[in-house]
Amino acid sequence: MKEIIIGVSGINAIDNPGPGIGVARSLKEDSDLKVKIVGLAYDAMEPGIYMDWVVDKSYMMPYPSGSGDAFIERLLHIKKNYGLDCVIPNLDAELPIFIKYADDLAAHGIRTFLPGMEQFKLRGKDHLNDIAAKISISLPRTKIVTSIDGLLKAIEDIGLPVMVKGSFYKAYRCFTTAEAISHYHDLVAEWGYPIIVQQVVTGDEMNVVGLGDGEGNSLGLVGIKKLSITALGKIWTGVTVKNEKMLAAVADFIREFKWRGPFELECIVHGDEVFLIEINPRFPAWSYFATGVGINLPSRLVRRAFDLPVAPVPDYDAGKLFIRYTYELVTDMAAFQKAITKGEVP
Amino acid sequence: MQKLTQLAINSEGFVFNPATGDSFQVSQTGLAILNSLRDGKSDDEIAQKINDIYEVTLENARRDLADFRGSLKSLGLI
Numbered sequence: 001m002k003e004i005i006i007g008v009s010g011i012n013a014i015d016n017p018g019p020g021i022g023v024a025r026s027l028k029e030d031s032d033l034k035v036k037i038v039g040l041a042y043d044a045m046e047p048g049i050y051m052d053w054v055v056d057k058s059y060m061m062p063y064p065s066g067s068g069d070a071f072i073e074r075l076l077h078i079k080k081n082y083g084l085d086c087v088i089p090n091l092d093a094e095l096p097i098f099i100k101y102a103d104d105l106a107a108h109g110i111r112t113f114l115p116g117m118e119q120f121k122l123r124g125k126d127h128l129n130d131i132a133a134k135i136s137i138s139l140p141r142t143k144i145v146t147s148i149d150g151l152l153k154a155i156e157d158i159g160l161p162v163m164v165k166g167s168f169y170k171a172y173r174c175f176t177t178a179e180a181i182s183h184y185h186d187l188v189a190e191w192g193y194p195i196i197v198q199q200v201v202t203g204d205e206m207n208v209v210g211l212g213d214g215e216g217n218s219l220g221l222v223g224i225k226k227l228s229i230t231a232l233g234k235i236w237t238g239v240t241v242k243n244e245k246m247l248a249a250v251a252d253f254i255r256e257f258k259w260r261g262p263f264e265l266e267c268i269v270h271g272d273e274v275f276l277i278e279i280n281p282r283f284p285a286w287s288y289f290a291t292g293v294g295i296n297l298p299s300r301l302v303r304r305a306f307d308l309p310v311a312p313v314p315d316y317d318a319g320k321l322f323i324r325y326t327y328e329l330v331t332d333m334a335a336f337q338k339a340i341t342k343g344e345v346p
Numbered sequence: 347m348q349k350l351t352q353l354a355i356n357s358e359g360f361v362f363n364p365a366t367g368d369s370f371q372v373s374q375t376g377l378a379i380l381n382s383l384r385d386g387k388s389d390d391e392i393a394q395k396i397n398d399i400y401e402v403t404l405e406n407a408r409r410d411l412a413d414f415r416g417s418l419k420s421l422g423l424i
Contacts, residue, residue: 204366225367241367269366271422318364319354 011048
């Protein structure tokens with residue numbers, strides 16, 4: 001099999017980890033795939049740059065902002081100078097550019113496996129009402145607001161406490177109106193409008209990582225429950241679960257929206273009721289968990305993107321434990337120097 | 347009953363609920379009751395079984411069974 005060079009972003013394996021290292025490890029673990037991993041980094045301190053047993057080559061990237069021209073040019077530079085056959089973007093902020101330029105990248109021989117722009121926008125926090133209605137899942141009472149008056153009205157309708165969420169990142173549980181107003185301003189300043197005000201629901205935090213083929217079929221999914229999280233709300237330990245209602249909703253989601261690519265569905269499960277909290281259009285940081293229980297989604301994505309044989313969707317066992325741990329590596333400053341001066345390592 | 351039959355239980359009494367991710371440990375008596383409930387035994391049959399195995403009175407066995415049922419109910423399993 002020909003070697004495939006795959007770009008992977010989100011190699012910031014820090015206390016708020018990006019998904020990239022888990023994705024890269026998964027690809028390396030498919031012994032039938034001959035891959036080289038190119039790390040796409042935004043900061044010279046991203047640990048993945050130095051993890052040479054997982055990432056073969058790293059490039060510093062410009063931020064995916066503005067028109068995206070500089071970003072695409074950088075990818076083409078990598079293609080020309082090292083080789084780049086496919087990219088798995090793992091950060092939310094990159095996705096609009098990758099989706100927008102998917103055809104251009106394909107024309108240059110760089111494949112992606114992503115949803116279309118319409119699908120991408122549909123799973124935004126401000127559109128979850130539409131999705132929940134179509135996939136037999138509950139949604140906490142939700143109001144989309146763009147003004148303080150709207151915020152106050154939403155709090156009056158929903159009742160305190162409420163979750164106040166940015167449209168892309170961050171969410172705060174607010175017990176008073178003053179708290180909600182303060183976080184509203186912070187979120188607007190950081191992420192812009194709209195702001196989502198949502199009923200607080202209690203229960204078990206369960207997530208699903210999945211991969212859709214774009215034709216309504218699942219290429220694999222794994223459900224988990226978070227057993228412990230960090231101060232930043234990131235999973236530290238978890239266990240695989242098979243909550244039938246949640247998994248059925250995910251299958252509905254893939255079928256109804258013909259989702260193409262990876263995704264993470266975040267839910268709160270309370271008794272027999274499953275609440276949809278968020279849909280992330282990419283692999284989550286814990287996606288290696290799925291690989292560990294026998295469902296290598298990054299590998300299946302690459303196989304599908306390159307029209308290689310994809311085995312039938314495997315099943316997984318409930319009750320498998322995921323434990324994150326810390327580790328250290330020691331290397332030479334020369335690698336860091338290359339990252340900041342040449343923009344590539346090694 | 348369906349929720350009980352879905353539980354994964356090992357011989358040491360460690361119980362895992364695959365639908366919720368919850369896990370708990372039961373005593374040998376609890377294990378005997380749980381397995382009997384999963385087998386569809388009646389309360390009288392279960393109390394008699396406890397009476398036979400653990401040499402407790404039928405009255406105490408029925409009380410243990412009622413307590414255990416209360417625990418299962420609080421876990422949403424029955």
